[in-house]
Amino acid sequence: MTLTIDGVYKQFGRFPALTGVSLEVRDGEFLSLLGPSGSGKTTLLRVLAGLDKPDHGWVYLDGVDFLALSARERRIGLVFQQYALFRHMTAARNIAFGLEVRPRAARPSRTEIAARVEQLLALVQIEGLGARYPAQLSGGQRQRVAVARALAVEPRLLLLDEPFGALDTKVRKELRGELRRIHDATGVTTILVTHDQEEAMALADRVVLMNHGRIEQIGAPAELDAAPASPFVFTFLGETNRLPCEVAAGVARFEGFTAPVICPAHPADGRAVALFRPEDTRLDAGPKADGLPARVADIRGRGPVRSIACQVLGGQRLVAEVAEVAAERFEIGQRVHLTVRRVVLDTNGAGRRGASVEPATAPVRLTA
Amino acid sequence: MVALATPRVAGGVAPRRRPWREPSVLPGFAGALGFTLLYVGLIILLPLAALAARPWEHGLQGVLDAILKPRTLAALRLSFGAALLAAFVNVAMGLLIAWVLGRYRFPGRRIVDALVDLPFALPTAVAGIALATLYGPNGWIGAALARGGVKVAFTPTGVFVALLAVGLPFVVRAVQPVLDDLDASLEEAAQTLGANPVQTFARVILPALAPALITGFALAFARGAGEYGSVIFIAGNMPGVSEIAPLVIVTRLEQYDYAGAASVGLAMLAISLLALVAVNAVQVAMSRRGGR
Structure with missing residues (x-):
């Protein structure tokens, strides 16, 4: 049938x-x-x-x-x-x-x-x-x-x-x-x-x-x-962080780290805004670690996963989801370095539409 | 918390019962209740009590004599019979009109909608004169009907016709809001389950409208049974044939037979009360089944 x-x-x-x-x-x-x-x-x-x-x-x-x-x-x-x-x-x-x-x-x-x-x-x-x-x-x-x-x-x-x-x-x-x-x-x-x-x-x-x-x-x-087909798909299916970047040869370059672009398939080189998931965001507490320097602003959540909101030096807030065991190593005010596993380029402003994470509260689910 | 939940422990009072006085946002319960009771008593109960007390000066026999006169019985039968019949017809026609007004968009719909209320607003005597003129032997409809051998004016049929006009808005206005609020997905569900339009109407829509139809029926019937002004001109008032019960009361009063008038009134009150109880019983039975 x-x-x-x-x-x-x-x-x-x-x-x-x-x-x-x-x-x-x-x-x-x-x-x-x-x-x-x-x-x-x-x-x-x-x-x-x-x-x-x-x-x-x-x-x-x-x-x-x-x-x-x-x-x-x-x-x-x-x-x-x-x-x-x-x-x-x-x-x-x-x-x-x-x-x-x-x-x-x-x-x-x-x-x-x-x-x-x-x-x-x-x-x-x-x-x-x-x-x-x-x-x-x-x-x-x-x-x-x-x-x-x-x-x-x-x-x-x-x-x-x-x-x-x-x-x-x-x-x-x-x-x-x-x-x-x-x-x-x-x-x-x-x-x-x-x-x-x-x-x-x-x-x-x-x-x-x-x-x-x-x-x-x-x-x-x-x-x-x-493999999200568009930034809309990516933002609709989960929470996202936003961060400006520089794209070259399919790789997004941020201050202190790079990440592969999974969508679009052939991104244009130049300045862009990257979207990425809290669960794809890694925090490293080591003093000499690679990554974007940030400061832990808030730790929330229960169960196996903690949401850690970080304040980037530029003033932006980004959220990382970290396993409970790993989250114990972090405390509010601590300096960390942030890296991202994969990003989607926001080609049509999809990430702006209420999809980004509210750092001060528990993870917001995107519902229409 | 435990002590709060079980007042028996706290204050040695009886187990918690549903309080007969629910907490309210507005203060002044005692005053409001007192006023309500006083007002209801003054406006409704006192006159009814006076009516119930009035006819007994010649004893029970006197009351029965007054009611059981053939002329009175015929009038009661006509008033309640015509009201009952008209209410039934009005339920059908009122449902149809409410349906058309609610489900279709056509030019002039709002005007028709407003016209339905006219019998409410019109002084009943005006309606009565209009009907008598229209259905009289020389009226537009009356003359045409007379040629066909049908007489409406000055017959029980005339009473029935007048009560049709009087009762219609009660049914339409009772059904309309319920029909408008009826969830469209109910009909869609019935449709997808394979019901044809007749089945959808009979099994889904009509039962949902039933409480409103019964309310409309009761209102139309009650109004029709006591209707005076709009009936009196078209009825012709031939004793025993087209004389309505309210007119019998008026006639008695004009003859200074206050006890007799009150006896007939008491009979009308009793029949109306019975009808009200019956309608309520049906509605309670239905709400016990479905309900909201």
Whole structure:
């Protein structure tokens, strides 16, 4: 069951939501559409669900024109951020809805439906809650019902639109793992829309990073990490420091050290601004070490990693992430030398957009 | 902390119960509650009590005699029957109008929206004269209908028609905000699950609107049962045929039969109260099922 999206355009008034999106989704794949708000990821999902019609372009499922089918003919499962459960029905009736509305000839018998509902309740691990109304369930339980309801029709595609957005962090993490388990158990091709890079990277086989209605990069999470296609990808996927540098022959030269440029592939020589990750930043306390001289300004964080904010002599603050064991060697006010493992050149000012680290607080996650 | 959580330990009082007085940002609870009770008592309870106390000068038999007169019974039946019927029709038509106003954008929508409120705003007697003129034997509609052998004015049908006009805004205004707030994703969910438009409406939208429809029904019914001004001209007031209950009260009063008038009033009050309780029971049952 291969889903082919080919050159899809969609405009809302004068706002271009999708500008020529092409993409192939493999059978049984867990794909994530990631991007800031307004990047077109939800529009693409709604086009796939049949709730929005593209102005231009094609969508095929196994070679069959998907756009010619109405939403109710497509047999897809759609899960909404706000659950969209039917409030006047019990969880069990909600789950059974897709089966009960089938024409008489295609409708399973009452006992078959009841058995299927039980099975689905077990799959999403809320056995025994079938008789409850949505109002009597927690947010996490409601979303489980919504997932079960979407799966009841044995969808050809499971589409999820920010399904964890309304849940608190702990429940969100728990449900994330559940969703992956359910995907692996059912084998249904799954497309998850999210603006949370951590969620996308943790869950998906491949991530489609979107921006301004276009696809910036498609790849496995590790590929996106190792070889970002643009400074936007780099800044969107994690925290970044900014530092001016001088580029020559694919190497960025800073005061006291150099670092290879991983993006763009063939950087132009000359002055530039480098972006780099806190985890790619190394601190050395030795008095004669190489690197940019700096002074430790703040040490924060818990668990295995500490964020150490350093004040460069020019006044700039840069953040390094250091293992807890190593972090014990540093103290506030100490002189250190800073080096960087790899950098991305900020060719279009992408790093400026709220992506850089706030040194005075715990690491800020970039969310749209 | 422990002592705070279990007041029994701290002060030897009974286990914690939900306090009947929730903390409030505004002070003056005692005064506000006192005023509320006084006002409700003065404006609502006192007149009702006076009505309930009035008819007993000839004893229970006197009250029953006044109510059980065929003419009174017929009037009560007409008032409540026509109100019930009109409320049902208004629920259907009000839902339709609220739907059209809420879901479609067409030129003049705001004007239609404003027109719905007109029966609220119009003095009822004005509405009554207008209806009587329109449906009278020489009126535009009345004349046309008369040619077809249908008589509306001065018949129970006339009462029904007047109550349709009076009750409509109650249903529209009760349903409209709920319909506007209805989450579009509910319909989209039903659609993607394979429901056709009829199934989506019957199984998803209608149940979500049901509480508002019942509220609208109750308001339209209550208003219709007691309606006087807009009905009186078109009804014709033939005793036993097209005479409404409020008119029976007025007639009794004009004959200085205060006890009789109060008896009929008491009967209307009792029926209305029963209807109110029934509507409430349905709503409680529904909110217990779904709720917010």
